[in-house]
Structure formats: C-alpha cells, structure tokens
Amino acid sequence: MRRIISLFFTVASLAINGQEVDYDSIYFLKNCIVLDARESIDEEREDLIYKWQFGDGEVDGGETVEHCYDSLGTYQVVLSIIDPSIVSQFQDEWIFEITISEDYLIGFDIDHSDKTISCKSKLTHDSNPDDMEFFWDYGDLQFGIGDEVSHTYDSAGNYTIRLLAMVTEGDETIELSASQTIKIQ
Incomplete structure (x- = not known):
C-alpha cells in the first residue's frame, strides 16, 4: 500500500532572493x-x-x-x-x-562641516552576499569608491550625492542606489 509519510516544509516567515531555509524544498x-x-x-x-x-x-x-x-x-x-x-x-x-520581503535596503549618512563631507553607506540585507562595492558621485564631477568616503567641495552650492552599491550574490549582481541633496555654504 502506498501512503504519505509527511510533507517536508519549513513553516515560517521567509525572505527572498536565493536565501535557503532548513529544508531545500x-x-x-x-x-x-x-x-x-x-x-x-x-x-x-x-x-x-x-x-x-x-x-x-x-x-x-x-x-x-x-x-x-x-x-x-x-x-x-x-x-x-x-x-x-x-x-x-x-x-x-x-x-x-x-x-x-526586500532583501536589500540602501541609504547613507552624511556629516559635513564647511565644504568637507563624510559619507557612510548603510546597506541592510537578509542574505550573505559574496561581494559588495560602493561607488559615490559627489555631484561636482568628482567620484569616490568605498563604504566610507570623504570629499571637499571647491565652491558653495547645492549638490546631489549619489551612492551606487553593486552586490554580488552567486552569479547575480544587484545594483542599488540612493541619493541625497545637500547645501554647501
């Protein structure tokens, strides 16, 4: 006689984007x-x-x-x-x-005094990415690389700072971005 033994599922809240659970069903x-x-x-x-x-x-x-x-x-x-x-x-x-749910959320903090800024990326994630890279556009045709950067502006004005994060997970690369506008006096 053929019969069912049990159904193997993890009954829980789970996240997306390749995250594995206890049983790979x-x-x-x-x-x-x-x-x-x-x-x-x-x-x-x-x-x-x-x-x-x-x-x-x-x-x-x-x-x-x-x-x-x-x-x-x-x-x-x-x-x-x-x-x-x-x-x-x-x-x-x-x-x-x-x-x-969202696996990745990106943002950044900015501290500035006079014409110098310090930026720190904030990337939250539910999985374990293989690699993460951070690229910054300071809005004045100058650029930076890294999760924490600093930059000094040549002149006062409003600048939009953009952060691009490239997250590699397996053979997939996910691009995330965030931006903030600051006023340099």
Missing part, C-alpha cells in the same frame, strides 16, 4: 518561490494530484511548482494532495505562510 529567487513536494511520499505515485494555492488568487498543480508574486507581503500557501483512485485527499490540507 523552498527557496527564493527574486519574488519567486519553488515548492517541491516530491519527498512527501514514500513511493513513486505518478497518479497523485498536487494542487497549490499561493494566497494571491493563483493556483497551480504538480509535485514541483514555481510561483512569482507581484508584490511584497505575507501569503498563505495551501497544498492539497489528492488520490484520484479514491477521489479524496490523503490528509488535511497543508497550510503555511511565506513572507516575500
């Missing part, structure tokens, strides 16, 4: 998830019907499915496994929550 790629229920049965059962409800009105079928969410938020995912020979579910539905 769920992982994230941008705002997309891959759900895999193949390990949930003790024998091959090609006749079982897997029905996934993703909590955003979308439904899909199959042992393994990929789904992309249009917006950030917490979603209730429901899996039903149906045995067509008895037209019934094996057990109750499996219900768990997935949270799709």
Whole structure:
C-alpha cells in the first residue's frame, strides 16, 4: 500500500532572493518561490494530484511548482494532495505562510562641516552576499569608491550625492542606489 509519510516544509516567515531555509524544498529567487513536494511520499505515485494555492488568487498543480508574486507581503500557501483512485485527499490540507520581503535596503549618512563631507553607506540585507562595492558621485564631477568616503567641495552650492552599491550574490549582481541633496555654504 502506498501512503504519505509527511510533507517536508519549513513553516515560517521567509525572505527572498536565493536565501535557503532548513529544508531545500523552498527557496527564493527574486519574488519567486519553488515548492517541491516530491519527498512527501514514500513511493513513486505518478497518479497523485498536487494542487497549490499561493494566497494571491493563483493556483497551480504538480509535485514541483514555481510561483512569482507581484508584490511584497505575507501569503498563505495551501497544498492539497489528492488520490484520484479514491477521489479524496490523503490528509488535511497543508497550510503555511511565506513572507516575500526586500532583501536589500540602501541609504547613507552624511556629516559635513564647511565644504568637507563624510559619507557612510548603510546597506541592510537578509542574505550573505559574496561581494559588495560602493561607488559615490559627489555631484561636482568628482567620484569616490568605498563604504566610507570623504570629499571637499571647491565652491558653495547645492549638490546631489549619489551612492551606487553593486552586490554580488552567486552569479547575480544587484545594483542599488540612493541619493541625497545637500547645501554647501
């Protein structure tokens, strides 16, 4: 007799963009998830019907499915496994929550006195990037590199300081930017 043993999912709030969880049946790629229920049965059962409800009105079928969410938020995912020979579910539905959230937030702090500024990047992230680089545009055709920089302006005026962060995670590079306008007197 073929029977279901258990369904292996991590039932928790999770982040996106490649972050792995305890069991690799769920992982994230941008705002997309891959759900895999193949390990949930003790024998091959090609006749079982897997029905996934993703909590955003979308439904899909199959042992393994990929789904992309249009917006950030917490979603209730429901899996039903149906045995067509008895037209019934094996057990109750499996219900768990997935949270799709921003992995990276960028900003920077500026301290200035007279015509000299000091800038420090603020990058928060949920995953462990392989590499991070920071590039600064001071708004006066001068540029800097590093997570902390300083610069002296030649003249007074309003300047827009731009920070570009390039975050490498695996073979993917993510570009983030932030800007602030300051007045130098």
